[in-house]
Amino acid sequence: MSHRVVFLDRASLKASVRKPFFAEEYIEHQQTDSVSIVERLQGATVAITNKVPLREDILKELPQLKMIAVAATGYDVIDIPYCKAHGIAVANIRNYAVHTVPEHAFALILALRRNILAYRQDVEAGVWQRSEQFCFFNHAIGDLHGATLGIVGEGVLGEATAKIARDGFGMKVLFADHAPPKKPGVTFTPFADVLKEADVISLHCPLTADTRNVIGEKELKMMKPSALLINTSRGGLVDEQALIKALQEGWIAGAGFDVLTTEPPTHGHPLLEVRRPNFILTPHVAWASDGAMQFLADQLIDNIELWFKGTPQHLVT
Structure with missing residues (x-):
């Protein structure tokens, strides 16, 4: 299986994000509105989102999607029950904002x-x-x-x-x-x-x-x-x-x-x-020190690569 990885809201993260080593395609969109989600995720096996919601009505249109990497600790934007029922792995970020x-x-x-x-x-x-x-x-x-x-x-x-x-x-x-x-x-x-x-x-x-x-x-x-x-x-x-x-x-x-x-x-x-x-x-910036964001970006791709290797971490499904 070829792997297409799509980051839906890259602008939400001010850090360097490396391409997952296994991805044939890695695509970054700075923002994604609700009407563009399905189109942008067509053919993707991995979706990266911070705040773009992925609910049942969206997910059922994406049969190839196997993994969602949340670029945050909170994952309330994801339909977790649907993902559990359909075998979609969801991983979030842990401990990056501890300071x-x-x-x-x-x-x-x-x-x-x-x-x-x-x-x-x-x-x-x-x-x-x-x-x-x-x-x-x-x-x-x-x-x-x-x-x-x-x-x-x-x-x-x-x-x-x-x-x-x-x-x-x-x-x-x-x-x-x-x-x-x-x-x-x-x-x-x-x-x-x-x-x-x-x-x-x-x-x-x-x-x-x-x-x-x-x-x-x-x-x-x-x-x-x-x-x-x-x-x-x-x-x-x-x-x-x-x-x-x-x-x-x-x-x-x-x-x-x-x-x-x-x-x-x-x-x-x-x-x-x-x-x-x-x-x-303040405008939701408590998490956003430079050091914390780079730690988040590194762990984000770690989560994706470890899932691909069959040794996933930080799963919420």
């Missing part, structure tokens, strides 16, 4: 905990220049030392975030017992207790039926009014309308998000309209 995502989470946490945006706005507005002393105290500044970090998600990213919290800042860490599966060796705290006790909640879990809207109005109201909510995982984990209400009404002190339910938000999104110094939105 960059936790670092981004703490960038958000520090900026919000110390009200850096609010103070910068004041400086730009001339408040410092009009001050009668060397500094001013318009906004609360909270230390992280001794504060409690609640983590939803006990995978490598959750654990790496916990390590920074404990070792770097002297924080107490609670892992929320939120949904199966549970990881051996990790001590869990009831989800409700974490919501009530944590000074910062950081989300590091995949988007599944169990975790969709895991943080909604009920959960936001359980959090401390002084608490922060950080999401560098998936937009669907949080009810975004409830979050807007929580920020407007002061249920929580602030939020830092790197993800939205719809990406890119080409037709607008309510969180894009939030103009508050206690809310930071």
